[in-house]
Amino acid sequence: MKTKYILNFNPEASNLPITHNLIAEYGLLVNILRAEIDEVGGKMLIEVSGDEASTKNGVEYLEKIGVGVRPFKEGVRRNDETCTHCGACVSICPTDALSIDPETRKVKFDEDKCVACGVCIDACPPRAMEILI
Numbered sequence: 292m293k294t295k296y297i298l299n300f301n302p303e304a305s306n307l308p309i310t311h312n313l314i315a316e317y318g319l320l321v322n323i324l325r326a327e328i329d330e331v332g333g334k335m336l337i338e339v340s341g342d343e344a345s346t347k348n349g350v351e352y353l354e355k356i357g358v359g360v361r362p363f364k365e366g367v368r369r370n371d372e373t374c375t376h377c378g379a380c381v382s383i384c385p386t387d388a389l390s391i392d393p394e395t396r397k398v399k400f401d402e403d404k405c406v407a408c409g410v411c412i413d414a415c416p417p418r419a420m421e422i423l424i
């Protein structure tokens with residue numbers, strides 16, 4: 292199974308090789324989707340692939356070393372009142388999470404396909420896309 296998590300690092304945890312440990316010690320595949328981290332801490336969005344027990348053990352390991360872990364559910368949001376359906380985000384979205392509905396000609400946002408890469412955030416003229424990390 293694949294699960295996305297937002298990790299919050301304090302200064303102590305920010306220098307630990309947590310990705311390596313999740314892979315080597317817990318047999319998980321870890322994909323870093325977004326990171327804003329430096330020596331004083333920060334946040335990271337990761338996608339973890341592995342069975343349920345391994346994922347649970349990996350999360351427990353992170354919490355034990357002081358990393359805040361919360362599931363990533365509503366990470367990217369579109370403000371439907373602000374979106375003008377200009378289409379500027381459609382061709383740059385790497386996962387086709389943003390696409391043009393052939394019937395309405397409006398831009399659809401499929402949250403399940405979104406990997407929170409953040410590309411659309413800066414590209415959206417009226418700033419309708421927002422990442423909650």
Ligand code: SF4
Binds near residue numbers: 369374416
């Ligand atoms: S770039 Fe922004 S305003 Fe244009 S369609 Fe995409 S989300 Fe809507």
Ligand code: SF4
Binds near residue numbers: 388
């Ligand atoms: S954050 Fe990335 S994957 Fe998600 S909608 Fe924007 S461009 Fe597409």
